[in-house]
Every structure is written in C-alpha cells, then in structure tokens.
Amino acid sequence: MNKVILMGRLTRDPEVRYSQGDNPMAIARYTLAVDRRFNRNGDDASADFIGCVAFGRSGEFAEKYFRKGTKIVVTGRIQTGSYTNKDGNKVYTTDVVVEDQEFAESKNASGGGDGFGGGFSGGGAGRPKPSSAGDGFMNIPDGIDEELPFN
Secondary structure, eight states: OOOEEEEEEESSOOEEEEOOSSSOOEEEEEEEEEEOSOOTTOOSOOEEEEEEEEETHHHHHHHHHOOTTOEEEEEEEEEEEEEEOTTSOEEEEEEEEEEEEEESSOHHHHTOOSOOOOOOOTTSSOOOOOOTTSSSOOOOOTTOGGGSSOO
C-alpha cells in the first residue's frame, strides 16, 4: 500500500501550469514544510520539505486558494521518477501525488479575515460554508432534528 498523509505549511505560492491538448489540465506543484515530531539531537524543531503535485480540479483549487504559509492536510501517494538534465546527469525525483487536500486551519487562525473555516477539498464538490459568525460551524435550520440519524 502506498498512502501518505501530511500536514504542513506551503513554503511559497503553488506553481501552476496547464497541459497541452484539447482538454488542458492544471498541474500544480508546491512544497510543504512538515514539522518533525521528534528531533534526534533535542535541538530546535526541524522540518522536512516535501514536494507535492496536484492534477486537474485539485490543481485548480490549489491555484485559486493556496498561498504561502497556508496550513493544509494532503493525502496521496509517493511517486518516484528520474530524468536526464541538460548537463547529461541523471536526476532522481520523489513527489507526493495529491489525491485529496484540505485546509488545516481557518483563515482567521492563519491571519486572514473572512471567517472561512477550511475543510474544503480540492478534489470534488464543495461542502457547505460555515456560518458567517466565523466559528467554523455551519448553520443547521430549526426543525431539522427529526431528520438526523442520531440524537
């Protein structure tokens, strides 16, 4: 099984390109700074810088909403590859191919200001927006309690 789950902050704005052809597809590349849980030497906290690539709608979502410093959660798979650079040297690559990506904190927590409470995935249809109060919860209309499958 090849499954990766990461939480970290973008080191810069995503770099987005579009494929050639009849149906161009967004290809977004970004790097996540992921804190290490434990440090061998007991020094200050350290981080790993992990390259991620998102295709299609996920790439478009990254282009539109992700900015340097945004804290996100990514699930995906590790993919390795290689190519020969212009100097004739073989270069090996390792990237996380994004299958799902979400905000890990609200804009308020990261310094934004419109109360959007994260949790939107770039891979599919949108989820309901939270209440305008900025508390991270969506409004549930009165009288809907009977329809919920739990009490």
